[in-house]
Amino acid sequence: MASQRFKILLVVAVLAALAFIVPHSGSFVVLLATRALIFAILAMSVDLLLGFTGLSSMGQAAYFGVGAYLTAILATKMHIGLGWDFWLVVVLGMLLGAALAALFGLFAMRASGVYFLMITLALGQCVWGLAYRWNSLTGGDNGINVSARPNFGIDLTDERTFFFMVLGFFIFSLISLYVLVQSPFGRSLTGIRERELRMQILGYNTWLHKYIAFVIAGAFGGLSGVLWAHANGLVSPETVVLTTSVDALLMVVLGGAGTLVGAALGSVIVFGLREYLSTLVPWWQYVLGAVYVLTILYLPTGVMGIPARVRQYLASSRRKAKSDLTPKELASEPS
Amino acid sequence: MNTQFWLVQAFNGISYGALLFLVGSGLSLIFGVMRIVNLSHGAYFLWGGYIALSVIGATGSWALSLPVAALAVAAIGIAMERLFLRSEGFEYLRNALIAVGLGILGALAFAARWGQVMGNPWIQLVVLTAACAAIAYFLLGRIAIVAIEADVLRQVLLTVGFAFLFQQAALDIWGGNNMDINPPSEFTRSVVIGGLYFPLYRLFMIGMAIAIGVLLWLVMEKTRMGAAVRATVDDAQMARGVGIDTNRISMFIFALGAFLAALGGVIGGAFLGIYPGLDFEMLPLAFAVVIIGGMGSLGGAAIGALAVGLADNFGKALFPEVSYFTLYAPMVLILAVKPTGLFGRE
Numbered sequence: 001m002a003s004q005r006f007k008i009l010l011v012v013a014v015l016a017a018l019a020f021i022v023p024h025s026g027s028f029v030v031l032l033a034t035r036a037l038i039f040a041i042l043a044m045s046v047d048l049l050l051g052f053t054g055l056s057s058m059g060q061a062a063y064f065g066v067g068a069y070l071t072a073i074l075a076t077k078m079h080i081g082l083g084w085d086f087w088l089v090v091v092l093g094m095l096l097g098a099a100l101a102a103l104f105g106l107f108a109m110r111a112s113g114v115y116f117l118m119i120t121l122a123l124g125q126c127v128w129g130l131a132y133r134w135n136s137l138t139g140g141d142n143g144i145n146v147s148a149r150p151n152f153g154i155d156l157t158d159e160r161t162f163f164f165m166v167l168g169f170f171i172f173s174l175i176s177l178y179v180l181v182q183s184p185f186g187r188s189l190t191g192i193r194e195r196e197l198r199m200q201i202l203g204y205n206t207w208l209h210k211y212i213a214f215v216i217a218g219a220f221g222g223l224s225g226v227l228w229a230h231a232n233g234l235v236s237p238e239t240v241v242l243t244t245s246v247d248a249l250l251m252v253v254l255g256g257a258g259t260l261v262g263a264a265l266g267s268v269i270v271f272g273l274r275e276y277l278s279t280l281v282p283w284w285q286y287v288l289g290a291v292y293v294l295t296i297l298y299l300p301t302g303v304m305g306i307p308a309r310v311r312q313y314l315a316s317s318r319r320k321a322k323s324d325l326t327p328k329e330l331a332s333e334p335s
Numbered sequence: 336m337n338t339q340f341w342l343v344q345a346f347n348g349i350s351y352g353a354l355l356f357l358v359g360s361g362l363s364l365i366f367g368v369m370r371i372v373n374l375s376h377g378a379y380f381l382w383g384g385y386i387a388l389s390v391i392g393a394t395g396s397w398a399l400s401l402p403v404a405a406l407a408v409a410a411i412g413i414a415m416e417r418l419f420l421r422s423e424g425f426e427y428l429r430n431a432l433i434a435v436g437l438g439i440l441g442a443l444a445f446a447a448r449w450g451q452v453m454g455n456p457w458i459q460l461v462v463l464t465a466a467c468a469a470i471a472y473f474l475l476g477r478i479a480i481v482a483i484e485a486d487v488l489r490q491v492l493l494t495v496g497f498a499f500l501f502q503q504a505a506l507d508i509w510g511g512n513n514m515d516i517n518p519p520s521e522f523t524r525s526v527v528i529g530g531l532y533f534p535l536y537r538l539f540m541i542g543m544a545i546a547i548g549v550l551l552w553l554v555m556e557k558t559r560m561g562a563a564v565r566a567t568v569d570d571a572q573m574a575r576g577v578g579i580d581t582n583r584i585s586m587f588i589f590a591l592g593a594f595l596a597a598l599g600g601v602i603g604g605a606f607l608g609i610y611p612g613l614d615f616e617m618l619p620l621a622f623a624v625v626i627i628g629g630m631g632s633l634g635g636a637a638i639g640a641l642a643v644g645l646a647d648n649f650g651k652a653l654f655p656e657v658s659y660f661t662l663y664a665p666m667v668l669i670l671a672v673k674p675t676g677l678f679g680r681e
Contacts, residue, residue: 050488056487056488056491058491106671107667107668107670107671108671110670110671110674111670111671111674113487114370114372114487115670115674115675117372117487117488117491118372118622118626118630118670119667119670119671119674121619121622122622122623122626122663122666122667122670123663123667125619125622125623125659125663126659126660126663126664126667128619128659129657129658129659129660129662129663130657130659130660132659133655133656133657133658133659133660134656134657135656136656241615242615242618242619243495243615246374246492246495249488249492250492250495253488253489253492280447281443281444281447283443283503283507285499285500285502285503285506286440286500286503286504287440288496288499289496289497289498289499289500289503290436290437290440290496290500291496292492292493292495292496292497292499293419293433293493293496293497293500294433295492296483296489296492296493296496297419297429297433297480297483297493298475298478298480300481300483300486300489301481309479313477313479
């Protein structure tokens with residue numbers, strides 16, 4: 001498909017521009033872009049569930065949280081993950097996220113629709129509760145300070161170097177998730193989203209499909225958590241709160257569910273607005289609330305859905321213009 | 336750990352459960368009737384407390400603050416339900432309201448950026464607001480609305496957006512300090528039974544929850560209105576089919592839920608305090624109540640509230656490190672076994 005190739009080229013061009021422009025901008029932009037990209041990975045993992053499988057998970061912060069806490073605990077208590085073994089921590093973070101999702105999925109997959117939403121919310125709260133109260137492991141309310149960043153020949157203490165590494169992880173996640181949703185497996189996920197019963201009748205094990213998608217999403221949630229621990233330098237229960245999960249969902253809806261790129265776009269918009277405005281005015285949260293309300297009411301297909309909606313609008317107004325013609329003019333119109 | 340410890344903790348747990356019942360029962364009814372997971376319920380709780388503080392500050396009467404705060408928040412609830420969640424027939428009003436909100440934001444942004452060039456700030460702000468609002472209204476009217484009634488996720492995210500708006504508004508109106516609601520001094524005494532001290536206020540909370548619970552039960556079981564509500568919970572489509580105005584029911588229930596949450600805010604504010612962030616602290620607890628008890632069931636909410644109140648108290652006293660885990664893990668188990676909750680109907 002030519003248009004598909006064009007879209008991929010467009011994404012590559014935007015990423016190349018990002019890699020070129022961001023490091024030459026001020027340190028604030030670098031910081032912002034780094035964090036937005038980390039959240040973009042989390043948002044894409046939500047999109048795999050919401051946009052492609054039709055599961056609205058309200059507890060994605062749990063996997064983000066375990067990834068972040070794992071990194072912080074290993075770094076501060078055992079000094080693991082500050083050299084070459086950082087890559088080991090990345091793998092461990094993804095594995096832990098996947099393992100937790102494999103456990104939680106056993107419970108969550110029993111419900112569907114709004115009950116799935118509630119049970120993932122409850123599961124997320126379990127992790128939050130542990131983070132908040134298990135003082136000896138998580139440092140309780142104060143959290144854990146991750147003061148040092150990994151240095152393995154390449155020193156990630158430098159914000160620009162760290163940005164490039166996060167960009168690398170983002171591209172890795174984008175490509176792997178894209179390949180996944182384009183694969184036959186991803187196609188069957190979309191089929192489940194559209195009509196689960198039909199897929200069951202066709203002989204697909206829909207439970208297993210959804211479960212695997214849930215576990216994969218958990219792995220990418222864990223990955224974003226590992227990166228976040230080093231980007232933020234502080235891992236606290238704030239990382240795991242309900243609003244983090246909800247924010248990730250909003251990013252997906254704002255960008256456009258079922259597009260992957262849209263999730264990343266949503267993350268950039270939400271982060272950009274929040275971080276930029278909070279330095280300017282004290283009432284920035286009104287803007288965030290307004291973004292929620294406007295997106296939900298007026299932009300249900302997200303930013304990525306705008307071109308389609310504009311086309312639809314133009315087509316319908318053309319039809320209307322046609323029907324406004326007098327009968328005489330209509331008669332002369334070739335039908 | 337003797338009998339005294341168990342008795343005192345159980346009493347504290349039950350009285351906390353009484354408060355949770357007020358918050359949770361409304362949430363449960365809203366879910367049952369409208370299938371909406373209302374994430375701004377915590378904000379209603381917080382606003383109830385804050386409005387009560389303002390009423391007490393103005394009139395000095397604690398007794399007056401209870402109904403005023405609850406009714407005010409119920410009005411907010413009705414407005415939110417009619418204009419945003421079930422907005423059929425109110426599209427123009429909703430667009431106008433959003434346009435005014437955007438207008439104010441636009442004017443504020445303009446003032447923040449170019450504030451120094453402005454002469455008379457008030458007149459300029461009003462003019463700017465009007466101009467921005469007019470533009471926004473024109474643009475919003477051009478956008479085709481996609482109905483959100485059938486989409487659970489969008490409704491949830493919409494209530495989250497409102498929770499953020501309420502949170503910021505509360506911060507701007509009442510400031511960021513931790514405040515206390517002081518009930519009349521008669522309530523600060525304790526009753527001594529068998530050598531144990533029972534604070535009168537906590538007894539009042541339990542009494543209030545029982546009274547409201549009984550009242551709600553009577554309304555639900557013995558009146559025509561209650562029968563209509565129960566029918567809507569069981570099968571909204573069928574209820575519409577037999578001529579029940581489910582639209583009116585949903586408005587009534589949403590207002591009732593907001594009313595109860597705000598009442599909880601006033602009553603709970605006396606021993607929790609009222610502070611920014613309380614809304615998102617209460618919300619998961621209210622959800623625990625609803626999930627354990629079963630969504631849409633009043634009796635379930637009562638049992639869920641009791642269970643959460645006790646689990647929270649004993650969890651914090653006995654296993655402080657995993658106390659929230661002991662609260663939410665049973666909730667997950669119940670959901671996994673019976674997704675509709677203990678007393679929820681399919």
